[in-house]
Amino acid sequence: MKTKSENQPKFMKKAIKLAEKSVVKGGGPFGAVVVKDGVIVAQGHNCVTLHNDPTAHAEVTTIRKACKKLGTFDLSGCEIYTSCEPCPMCLAAIYWAHIDKIYYGCTKEDAKEIGFDDSFIYDQIDLKPEKRSIQAIHFMRKESLEAFRLWNENDNRINY
Numbered sequence: 001m002k003t004k005s006e007n008q009p010k011f012m013k014k015a016i017k018l019a020e021k022s023v024v025k026g027g028g029p030f031g032a033v034v035v036k037d038g039v040i041v042a043q044g045h046n047c048v049t050l051h052n053d054p055t056a057h058a059e060v061t062t063i064r065k066a067c068k069k070l071g072t073f074d075l076s077g078c079e080i081y082t083s084c085e086p087c088p089m090c091l092a093a094i095y096w097a098h099i100d101k102i103y104y105g106c107t108k109e110d111a112k113e114i115g116f117d118d119s120f121i122y123d124q125i126d127l128k129p130e131k132r133s134i135q136a137i138h139f140m141r142k143e144s145l146e147a148f149r150l151w152n153e154n155d156n157r158i159n160y
């Protein structure tokens, strides 16, 4: 069930409030909620500095909580409201989680203005791995493929 449009500002306001509370707690100024069938199933905020976890962005934190609550790794049928346009990591997490739709408040340009420059990472993705500022060295492919072979042959695997 899609969120009724009149409820969308309510969910975004919640994400914004979580972002504001995060600042007070010592986290980054980002909040998010995951909504399913018009109900908030999880809410979260940035915990990078609070948990010493560079992956603890608001969206990732909230996706983890939503998956735990719903007992699934697949958030199809869910929507995410985030106080800021997702960074590349969070955007990828949203895709991996199969979330249906993203609503965002601030833009990545707004985030850049206060020191959160993820446009830099977006630009890096377009470069060849060896041209990126963090160099990626490709080696031992043959040995690495063994895990893929095991996966392919595993009839009990859970595709995601």
Ligand SMILES: [Zn+2]
Residues within 6 Å of the ligand: 057, 058, 059, 086, 087, 088, 089, 090, 091
């Ligand atoms: Zn992020």
